[in-house]
Amino acid sequence: xxxxxxxxxxxxxxxxxxxxxxxxxxxxxxxxxxxxxxxxxxxxxxxxxxxxxxxxxxxxxxxxxxxxxxxxxxxxxxxxxxxxxxxxxxxxxxxxxxxxxxxxxxxxxxx
Amino acid sequence: xxxxxxxxxxxxxxxxxxxxxxxxxxxxxxxxxxxxxxxxxxxxxxxxxxxxxxxxxxxxxxxxxxxxxxxxxxxxxxxxxxxxxxxxxxxxxxxxxxxxxxxxxxxxxxxx
Numbered sequence: 001x002x003x004x005x006x007x008x009x010x011x012x013x014x015x016x017x018x019x020x021x022x023x024x025x026x027x028x029x030x031x032x033x034x035x036x037x038x039x040x041x042x043x044x045x046x047x048x049x050x051x052x053x054x055x056x057x058x059x060x061x062x063x064x065x066x067x068x069x070x071x072x073x074x075x076x077x078x079x080x081x082x083x084x085x086x087x088x089x090x091x092x093x094x095x096x097x098x099x100x101x102x103x104x105x106x107x108x109x110x111x
Numbered sequence: 112x113x114x115x116x117x118x119x120x121x122x123x124x125x126x127x128x129x130x131x132x133x134x135x136x137x138x139x140x141x142x143x144x145x146x147x148x149x150x151x152x153x154x155x156x157x158x159x160x161x162x163x164x165x166x167x168x169x170x171x172x173x174x175x176x177x178x179x180x181x182x183x184x185x186x187x188x189x190x191x192x193x194x195x196x197x198x199x200x201x202x203x204x205x206x207x208x209x210x211x212x213x214x215x216x217x218x219x220x221x222x223x
Contacts, residue, residue, distance in 0.1 A: 004153075034211055043117075043201055043214030044154075087153070097142050097161060097205055098169075099212060103153040 002027045004090050006102035013078055013109050021073040021105045023088030027095075033071050034099065035064050036087040044087055047073075078109045113138045117202050117215035123223050124189065124196060132187045132218045134202035140213070141206060143185035147171060148199040148217075157200075160185055189220065197222050 003026045013019055025033065032051055036044035048057045050066040057064050061082065063074045073086055085106045089099040115136045124130045136143065142161045146154040156169030160179040174193025179185055185204075189196045199219050203212040 009151075032211070036214075041199075041217070041219070043115075043203075043216045044212075046211050046213070049211050089154075098144075098156060098159060101146075101154040103151070 002090060002092050002095055002100040004088055004100050004102040006086075006088050006105050008105060009103070010106045011108070013075075013107070015079055015109055015111050016077050018074070018076045018078070020075070021086055021088075021107070023071040023073070023102055024069060025071065025088075025090045026069075027090040027092040027100065029093030031091045031093055033066055034089045034091070035071070035073055036089065038085045038087055038104070040085075047086075075107070078107075080109045080111050083107055083109045115202055115204055115213055115215035117200075117218050119218060120216070122218055122220045124220060125223060127191045129188055129190050130220065132189070132200055132202075132220070134185045134187065134215060135183055136185075136204045136213075137183060138204055138206075138213060139182070140204035141182070142204060143179070144203045144205075144212065145169075145175075145177065145185070145187045146201045146203065148201060154201065157187065196220055 005024045007022045032049050035047040038044040048064040053068045061076050065072045085104045087104045089101040118133045144159040145157040158177040160166035176188045201217050202215040205212045
């Protein structure tokens with residue numbers, strides 16, 4: 001059974017204080033590792049897909065990296081508008097198009 | 112612009128009542144999904160469909176039903192058999208090409 005675990009559950013940062021969110025996964029035959037951003041009361045918004053260990057992708061202040069067991073979402077010099085819940089999900093060859101989601105990390109960036 | 116539309120945004124259900132949540136997409140995606148989200152928990156898969164007229168149970172299908180008569184539409188019915196239906200419901204769609212999901216804006220269902 002595929003499993004995705006995110007840590008920490010919640011993270012408070014000061015504006016400009018860089019940090020990382022962790023996503024540990026056990027997915028049989030990983031096809032893709034996904035990161036989403038979710039604002040309160042809204043649907044998740046796609047950020048990145050990573051396909052193989054060593055891959056990195058960047059978007060503004062966010063950079064996602066992937067190893068064989070974990071993915072990290074690095075946030076550099078965050079701003080209050082980066083406050084949201086960040087979701088990680090994995091898809092394996094045995095699960096078809098199904099994604100297994102972690103429980104999310106709720107990020108708060110204080111001005 | 113292409114996207115997924117969920118309606119209504121808020122829905123109230125009385126005890127013993129069936130309610131249907133709408134999900135429509137104009138992205139020409141083959142696969143569609145229904146997830147349930149509870150506070151402090153991740154998204155849990157209710158049902159999914161990879162092709163018209165076919166669908167499969169997810170991890171928490173009990174008390175729910177779906178249909179997929181058209182490629183664009185994947186409605187979810189929350190039946191009276193679902194004992195704890197209060198939650199945020201999310202519909203999503205995807206293509207096989209990139210496996211990423213596009214989500215709707217969600218329906219918040221409350222039992223009154």
